[in-house]
Amino acid sequence: MLHRLETGYLRLNQALIGLMMAVMFVLVFTNVVTRYGLGFSIAWAEEVASFLMIWVTFLGAGLALREGRHVAIDVLQDRLPERARRGLRLVLALVILAFLALLTWLGVHFVLFGWRSVTFVTQVPRGIPYLAVPIGCAMFALHLLLILRRFVARDWDEILQDDGDLADARI
Numbered sequence: 778m779l780h781r782l783e784t785g786y787l788r789l790n791q792a793l794i795g796l797m798m799a800v801m802f803v804l805v806f807t808n809v810v811t812r813y814g815l816g817f818s819i820a821w822a823e824e825v826a827s828f829l830m831i832w833v834t835f836l837g838a839g840l841a842l843r844e845g846r847h848v849a850i851d852v853l854q855d856r857l858p859e860r861a862r863r864g865l866r867l868v869l870a871l872v873i874l875a876f877l878a879l880l881t882w883l884g885v886h887f888v889l890f891g892w893r894s895v896t897f898v899t900q901v902p903r904g905i906p907y908l909a910v911p912i913g914c915a916m917f918a919l920h921l922l923l924i925l926r927r928f929v930a931r932d933w934d935e936i937l938q939d940d941g942d943l944a945d946a947r948i
Contacts, residue, residue, distance in 0.1 A: 828906040835913020839920030845933030884911030
């Protein structure tokens with residue numbers, strides 16, 4: 778049951794990122810064509826594309842973590858015995874979770890603060906693009922919790938395949 782929930786969560790995360798990137802591509806491409814080909818620009822396209830880029834970054838951070846793609850300095854870890862290495866990585870995971878919890882909490886306050894003003898071009902509440910911070914951090918934390926054992930073991934090879942199953946794949 779947990780496996781299916783995790784797979785569904787991964788699929789949803791990937792679908793959101795894919796949809797946002799597709800919309801971002803269409804907006805930027807269309808704006809370039811209209812600007813240089815037709816002589817006019819779509820005023821709101823750049824602002825919306827920027828907001829989507831922020832969302833993609835925050836939503837994609839958890840997926841990058843699952844595959845061990847975040848930058849890390851692990852010289853100290855590599856010199857430790859296996860048991861100490863795992864202990865250090867568990868402490869690191871707990872620190873990361875605490876940091877993400879703090880960012881989620883502060884992000885909610887940032888959203889509430891921004892909700893009173895509107896964006897320059899689209900005139901939507903600033904809280905909407907700011908939602909990327911608390912939602913992205915909460916999703917990142919959930920990814921870390923779901924792979925905590927693998928994070929501690931530095932086992933990054935498990936990825937979501939096209940058929941929806943988690944499977945080993947050597948990168």
